[in-house]
Amino acid sequence: VSLPSMVKAMRLQEKARQVGFEWDTREEVWDKVNEEMNELKEAVSMWNGQDEKNQQLTDNLEDELGDVFFSLVNYARFLHIDPEQALERTNKKFISRFREMEKMADLEGRTLGEMTLVEMDELWNQIKRKRAEG
Numbered sequence: 001v002s003l004p005s006m007v008k009a010m011r012l013q014e015k016a017r018q019v020g021f022e023w024d025t026r027e028e029v030w031d032k033v034n035e036e037m038n039e040l041k042e043a044v045s046m047w048n049g050q051d052e053k054n055q056q057l058t059d060n061l062e063d064e065l066g067d068v069f070f071s072l073v074n075y076a077r078f079l080h081i082d083p084e085q086a087l088e089r090t091n092k093k094f095i096s097r098f099r100e101m102e103k104m105a106d107l108e109g110r111t112l113g114e115m116t117l118v119e120m121d122e123l124w125n126q127i128k129r130k131r132a133e134g
Helices: 005-018 026-047 055-078 083-107 117-132
Strands: none
Touching: 005 055, 005 083, 026 055, 055 083, 083 117
16 A cells, blocks of 8 residues: 555556456557557546636546556566666656756856746757767
8 A cells, every 4th residue: 555656556467467467468558558648638638728626627637647657557567677767767867967957057157947948948959969979
């Protein structure tokens, strides 16, 4: 009960696998991810423009997003990747890139808050290119 949600999802999926409730291939799991993404898109389109305090629509969005996460955890399991570790790597990468953006803006005598999204995105892409080049 007290496990982090990603770990709990993995354990639930492993338990289901033990009794044969399991996809045969990664492709089937990926199809399920896409199915869940489509259901999320549909829920977003129903919610879009509606009163954000409409609890039924909000609950539906949360359910559909949760289904996407659950299916992605399952896909990670099929790839033999720990989704918690993968997300933590991405968090660290984001923090590092964001700090670099702040430094680059500071060198220009600016703050990120003074920049447009387009300008910040250009900094982000410069950092990605620089790191990809080694």
